[in-house]
Amino acid sequence: MNKYGYLAFGTFFAVVLYFFMARGPNADINFHSTIWIIIAVIGLVCASLSKKWYSIIPGILLNSFVILFSLLLLFAGNFAP
Secondary structure: OOHHHHHHHHHHHHHHHHHHHHOOOOOOHHHHHHHHHHHHHHHHHHHHHOOOHHHHHHHHHHHHHHHHHHHHHHHHHHHOO
């Protein structure tokens, strides 16, 4: 695995750590979801720049999961009263 593969996995773990550090009753979901999407897009770029298939596929899947979860929170936050 090369440095881009490590960065792709690292961005996923950075989002997970950020999620646990930024949670709470006063957390701004829109702001945090936007930050998660930005970090996940960086992870997708790093995964696509990696030359090894065993780091491309999990990197894209993990960071896509983060993007889908963040978009779900963004859309659900707009429907809440």
